[in-house]
Amino acid sequence: MSGTPTLVVIGAGPRGTGLIERIAANAPALYGDRPLTIHLVDPYPPGGGRIWRHDQSPLLWMNSMAEDVTMFTDDTVRQEGPTRPGPALHTWAAGIRDGRLDLPDGAGTDPGLLDEIKALEGTDFPSRRLQSVYLRWVYEQAVAALPEGITVHWHRGSALRVTGPREGRQRVWLAGRGTPLLADAVAVTIGHLEAEPEPEQLRLADFADRHGLLHLPPDFTADTDLTAVPAGEPVVVRGFGLAFVDLMVLLTEGRGGRYEDGEYVPSGREPVLHVGSRRGVPYHSKIGYTWDGERPPLPRFLGPERTEALLAADRPVDFRRDVWPYVDKELGYAHYHRLFTAHPERTTGDWAGFETEYAAADPAGPELAALVAAAVPDPADRLDLEALDHPLDGVRHPSFDALQEGLRGYITADLERRHDPGHSPDLAVFLGLLSVYGQLIRLGDLGGWWHGFFSHLASGPPGPRLHQLLALSRAGVVRFLGAGMTVETDERRGLFLAGSDTVPGQRIAARTLVEARLPDPTLERTRSPLLQELYDDGAAATATGLLSVAPDSGRILGRDGRPHPRRFALGPFTTARAGGAFTRPRTGGPAFRQNDATARTALTLLRDLACTEG
Template sequence: MSRSPTLVVIGAGPRGTGLIERIAANAPGLYEGRPLDIHLVDPYPPGGGRIWRHDQSPLLWMNSMAEDVTMFTDETVQQEGPIRPGPALHTWAADIRDGRLVLPDEAGIESELLAEIKALEGSDFPSRRLQSVYLRWVYEQAVAALPKGLTVHWHRGRAVRVTGPREGRQRVWLEGRDKSILADLVAVTIGHLDAEPEPEQRELADFADRHGLVHLPPDFTADTDLTHLPAGEPVIVRGFGLAFVDLMVLLTEGRGGRYENGEYVPSGREPVLHIGSRRGVPYHSKIGYAWQGERPPLPRFLGPDRTEALLKTDEPVDFRRDVWPHVDKELGYAHYHRLFTAHPERTTGDWPDFEAKYAAADPAGPELRALVSAAVPDPADRLDLEALDHPLDGVRYPSYDALQEGLRGYIAADLERRHDPAHSPDLAVFLGLLSAYGQLIRLGDIGGWWHGFFSYLASGPPGPRLHQLLALSRAGVVRFLGAGMAVEADEHHGVFRAGSATVPGQRIEARALVEARLPDPSLERTRSPLLQELYEDGAAATDTGLLSVDPDNGRILGRDGRPHPRRFALGPFTTSRAGGAFTRPRTGGPAFRQNDATARTALSFLRDLACSDGPLGA
C-alpha cells in the first residue's frame, strides 16, 4: 500500500510557520508535484505558538515597532529559494484598516483588539495579542500557498520523544496518549525552553521553602504566577532586561495602577520592586527615529571571508580574543561612517583619508585609538563599547536614596539620546550589530556574552516603557539597586538580602526574590522531554548547552560530528540561533536564510527518497 511522504514539524510558533512558508515557496521548483503530509505538533495554536499566543495580558507589548516586523522575505535575504514578498506588520494592519484585506475570522476578534489593529501605525509598539493575529494570518497564508497535494495537519499536544534509526523512518511520540506519528523527516522548532533550576536556584528555592518566603525562578513572565507577591511588600528583582519590563507592567498596571500626565497613580496593590543586575541599568531604549541618508556599506570588516577564515582555523575560536576585535572594528566603522557623512562638523579631515587609515589599523592596536582621537575631537562622539557595556563601573553613591536620582538621570539621558537624530551614529551601530549577528551565527556557540550584549544595545525596551519606569521610580514603586548586584540568603533572620557595588556596604532585605530572566537554553537542564531524549540519543551539545546543528541546513549533529539525515532543528536552543524574535524588513534576516535552507534540504531529501525507493510503503 503506497503512502505520502511525511514531515513532522514540532513547534507551531514563528519558526514552524516560517518553515512551512519556505516549503510552500520551494516546493513547486523542488518537489515536482508529489504529495506530502506535514504534521504540525504544538499545544498552542499555529502561528503564534506559546510566546505569541492570544491568551495573555493585553498589557504586554512587542519589543519592536510595527514597521520593524515582517515574516516575509525580500531581495536582501541571501537564500537559494524564491522570494515571496508579503506585508510587514504595519502594512498588514493598514491593509485591514483600508479594506484591502479582510480577516476571515474578523467577527471572532475582540472589538478592542480589532480597533488596535486598525489604528496601528509603523512607529507603534503593538500588543503581543495583536501580533498573534498577524502570525495566525501568516500561517494561514503559508498553508494556502502550499501546492496541491501538500497538506498540513495540526496536532494539539506536545511531542515528548523521537525514535528511529538514522537511515529509516522516525516515530514522533505525543504526550499523554498512546499515539505516535511516523515521519520520513522531523524538524524541531519549539522556541524558548523551560529548564530545571541551576544549583544556586535550587538552593534559593529550598531556603524560601524553609522560611516561608517567595522565590520565583527564571521563567517566561507571562506564564509566572505573580499572585504570591504581596501588595506593599519589598521584592528583590534580579535582572534588568525585557523580562523585568514585563514583570513591571503586570505588577503595576496589571494590578490596577494607571498613568496620568506622565506620573504613576498607584492602586495600592503593587509591591515595591528593588531592581538590580550585573550592569545595574536597563537595556538601552529602542531608537525613536528613522534612518536618513547614506547607509554604511556593511559588512566591511566582519564579512563572509572573515567568518570562513575563523571557521577554518585549527585552534578553538575564543570569542574575546579572536572574534571580538573584528566586531569592535565593524561597529566602529559603522559609527564613524555615519559621523563623517551625516555630522562632518564634529570631525576633522575627510572620510576617504580616515577610512583608509582605519582599514589599515590593527583592530586591537593603539594606532586605531590614536586615529580616532585625532579625527573626532569630542570624546562623546567616539564609540567605546567597553564603556557602554559597563556604564556604572567606578560609580559610587553614598546611599540608595542618592542612587535613585542618579539612575533616573541616566535613563532620562538615554531616552533623549536614543530619540535625537543628532546621535544617529547610534542607529548606524545598530545596523552594524545586525550585520555582525548575521555573520556570527556561522560560528555556532560563541558563548552567552555576545547575545546579552547584542540585546542590551539593540533589543531594549520601547521608549514609552522607560518613561513608565521613570514614573514608577518617582512614585516609589520601583527602587534601583545598582551594578554588580549580589543576593544572599540570611538563614538566621530568614530573609533575602541584596546589595551592589554601586552603594557599598548597604543592603536591603525582602521576603520575596524574583529572577527576571528567561532560563538559559541548555540541553542538560531542559524540561523538554523531547530534547532530553534527543540528547540521550546522541545529539551533540556545546559547552553552554546549545543543540549542535549543521549551519548549512539545520540538521542535528551527533556527538560523532555526523549530521542526522532525518532530524532538523531551528531556533534559539540551537547553535544557529538568530538575533531577535523577528526580522526587520530589508535587513537580510538570517532566520529566513536558515528556514529556506532547511526547507530546501528537506524537500530534496523527500524527493530523492521517493525517486530511489519508488512508491513509499506503509
C-alpha cells in the same frame, strides 16, 4: 517508501511558521507536484505558538515598532530559495483597515483587538496579542501557498520523543497518544525552553521553603503566577532586561495602577520592586527616529569571507581573541561612517582619508584609537563599546536613596539620546549589530556574553516603557539597586538580602525574590522531554548546553560529528540561534536564511526518498 512522504514539524510558533513559508516557496522547484503530508505539533495554535499566543495580557507590548516587524523575505536575505515578499506588521494592519486583506479565522471577535489593528501606525509598539493575529495570518498565507499536493495537519499537544534509525522512518511520540506519527523527516522548532533550576536556584528555593518566603525562578514572565507577590512589601528583582519590563507592567498597571500626565497613580496593590543586575541599568531604549541619508556599506570587516576563514581555522574559535576585535572594528566603521557623512562638522579631515587609514589599522592595535582621537575631537562622539557594556563601572553612591536620582538621570539621558537624530551614529551601530549578528550565528556557540551585549544595545524596550519606569521610580514603586548585584540569604532573620557594587556595604531585605529572566537554553537542564531524549539518543551539545546543528542545513549533529540525515532543529536552543524568528525589513533576516536552507534540505531529502523508494 510506502504511502505519502511525511514531514513532522514540532513547534508551531513563528519559527515553525517560517519553515512552512519556505517550504511553500521552494516546493514548486525542488519537489514538484509530488504529495507531501506535514504534521504540525504544538499545544498552542499555529502562528503565534506559546510566546505570541493570543491568550495573554493586553498590557504586554512588543519591543519593536510595527514597521520593524516582518515575517517575509526580501532581496537582502542571502538565501538560495525564491523571495516571497509580504507585508510588514504595519502594512498588514493597513490592509486589514482598508479591506484589502482579511483577518484570520476567529480574529474579529475581540472588539478591543480589532480597534488596535485599525489604529496601528508604523511607529507604534503593538501588543503581543496583536502580533499573534499577524502571525496567525502569516501561517494561513503560508499554508494557502503550498502546492496542491501538500497538506498540513495540526496536532494540539506536545511531542515527547523521536525514535527511529538514521536511515529509516522516524517515530514522533505525542503526549496522550498511543501510536506515534511516522515521519520521513522531523524538524524541531520549539522556541524558548523551560529548564530545571540551576544549583543556586535550588539553594534559594530551599531557603524560601524553610522560611516561608516566595522565590520565583527564571521563567517567561507572562506565564509566571504573580498572584502571590505581596502588595506593599519590598520585592527583590534580579534582572533588568525585557523580562523585568513585563514584570513591572503586570505588577503595576496589571494591578490597577495608571499613568496621568506622565506620573504614576498607584492602586495600592503594588509591591515595591528593588531591581538590579550585572550592569545595574535597563537595556537601552529603542531608537525613536528613522534612518535618512546614506547607509554604511555593511558588512565591511566582518563579512562572509572573515566568517569562512574563522570556520576553516585549525583551532577552536575564541570569541575575545578571534572575533571581538572585528566586531569592534565593524561597529566602529558603521558609527564613523555615519558621523562623517551626516555630521561632518564634528570631525576633522575627510571620510575617504579616514576610511583608508581605518581599514589598514590592526583591529586590536593602538593605532586605531589614535586615528579616531585625531579625527573625532569630542570624546562623546567616539564609540566606546566597553563603556556601553559597563555604564556603572566605578560609580559609587553612599546610599540607595542617593542612587535613585543618579540612575533616573542616566535613564533620562539615554531616552534623550536615543530619540535625537543628532546622535544618529547610534542607529548606524544598531544596523552594524544586525549585520554582525547575521555572521556570528554561523560560528555556533559563542557563549552567553555576546547575546547579552547585543540585547543590551539593540533589543531594548520602547521609549514609553522607560518613561513609565521613571514615573514608577518617582512614585517609589521601583527602587534601583545598582550594578554587580548580589543576593544573599540571612538564616537568622529568614530574609533575602540584596546588595550591589554601586552602593557598597548596604543591603535591602525582602521576603520575596523574583528572577526576571528567561532560563538559559541548555540541554543539561531542559524540561523538554523531547530535547532530553534527542540528547540521550546521541545528539551533540556544546559546553553551554546548546544543541549542535549543521549551520548550512539545520541537521542535528551527533556526538560523532555526523549530521542526522532525517532530523533538523531551528531556534534559540541550537548553535544556529538567531536574534528572532521575525525581523526588521531589509536587514538580511538570519532566521529567514536558516529557514530557507533547512526547508530546501528537507525537501531535497523527501524528494530523493520518494524517487528512490517509490
